[in-house]
Amino acid sequence: MKLDENTLIKLPDYEHEFITIEGKSYFCKRAIDEGLELVGNRLANKMGILCSKDYLVKTPDGLFYLSYNFNNDAKFISAAKLGIKLSNLYSAWDRLENLYPTEVEKLMQQLVKVFLFDIFLMYGDRHLGNYGILENINQRDIAILDNDLIFSDTEYVRLKPKYNAEDKLRTYSNTGVSHKKSSFSILHNMENLEYFIATTSKEFYPIIKEFYNVLTPDLIYEVIKQIEHEENIKFYELEYMMMLYNENYKGITNLLKMRGIINGERIFKDK
Structure with missing residues (x-):
C-alpha cells in the first residue's frame, strides 16, 4: 500500500483507531511483531480460513498495520456480539x-479450522473479539482477524475444545514433548489437541490430517521468507520461531500417530 507523506506522518495518531483512506476504513495498530501478522494471514488463507487483509506500512515512527475493515464490503459480527459467552467450541456451537x-454444521467446520490453526501456529490471542461471523448478502462464514501472536512460547490457545477448562482426559499420550524443554504453550497445545481428538466426531479427522500435511515446517519457513522478501523486512527471531514450531509439530506428529490419524510414513524427524 502506497501512502502520501502526510498520511504516513499522521498515521501514528490513529493507533488503535479506524482511519479512512480513499473512501475505505482501516484499523491502525503498531506492528510490534514486525510483520508476523502477514505470515499468519497467509497461512490462514492456505487453510481456507477467511481472514482480514492487512498492510504493513513503514512510517517515520516505525512499522504499522492497516487492517482492511470487514464492514467496508460486508457485515462482521464478533463472537462476543453474537452472544457467545465462553471461549470454547461447545459454547460457540450452542449459540x-x-x-x-x-x-x-458448515460454520462449526470453519471454526474447528480456526481452532486447529491456533494449535499448529501456537496462537494465543483468539478472544471473543477477533473471530466471528462475516455476513455478505445471503452468505455467512467464520472470519478471523488480529493474527500477529503466532509462535507464542508464553500464551496458550484460548479457544478451548471443552466446556470447562478443568475438564481432562483420564490419561494423555506420551508425545515426546519434554516438560523441561518445551514451552508452556506447546504443553497446553498437546493437551487441548488430544482432548479434542478423544472427544470429537471422527468426521473432523480428515481436517486435522489436512492441517498436518499442509503446515509442515518447510512450508512455514517458506512463507516467512516470502513475507521477508515481499515486504523488505527481517524476522530476527526466525531461528527461535522455527525451533518452537518444529517442537510443536513434532509433538503433533507423535500424537496423531498414536491416535491413528496418520500412519507414520511422514513422521517428522529432526534435521
Whole structure:
C-alpha cells in the first residue's frame, strides 16, 4: 500500500483507531511483531480460513498495520456480539445452532479450522473479539482477524475444545514433548489437541490430517521468507520461531500417530 507523506506522518495518531483512506476504513495498530501478522494471514488463507487483509506500512515512527475493515464490503459480527459467552467450541456451537440452525454444521467446520490453526501456529490471542461471523448478502462464514501472536512460547490457545477448562482426559499420550524443554504453550497445545481428538466426531479427522500435511515446517519457513522478501523486512527471531514450531509439530506428529490419524510414513524427524 502506497501512502502520501502526510498520511504516513499522521498515521501514528490513529493507533488503535479506524482511519479512512480513499473512501475505505482501516484499523491502525503498531506492528510490534514486525510483520508476523502477514505470515499468519497467509497461512490462514492456505487453510481456507477467511481472514482480514492487512498492510504493513513503514512510517517515520516505525512499522504499522492497516487492517482492511470487514464492514467496508460486508457485515462482521464478533463472537462476543453474537452472544457467545465462553471461549470454547461447545459454547460457540450452542449459540450458532440457535442463531443459524441451517448453517451451523458448515460454520462449526470453519471454526474447528480456526481452532486447529491456533494449535499448529501456537496462537494465543483468539478472544471473543477477533473471530466471528462475516455476513455478505445471503452468505455467512467464520472470519478471523488480529493474527500477529503466532509462535507464542508464553500464551496458550484460548479457544478451548471443552466446556470447562478443568475438564481432562483420564490419561494423555506420551508425545515426546519434554516438560523441561518445551514451552508452556506447546504443553497446553498437546493437551487441548488430544482432548479434542478423544472427544470429537471422527468426521473432523480428515481436517486435522489436512492441517498436518499442509503446515509442515518447510512450508512455514517458506512463507516467512516470502513475507521477508515481499515486504523488505527481517524476522530476527526466525531461528527461535522455527525451533518452537518444529517442537510443536513434532509433538503433533507423535500424537496423531498414536491416535491413528496418520500412519507414520511422514513422521517428522529432526534435521
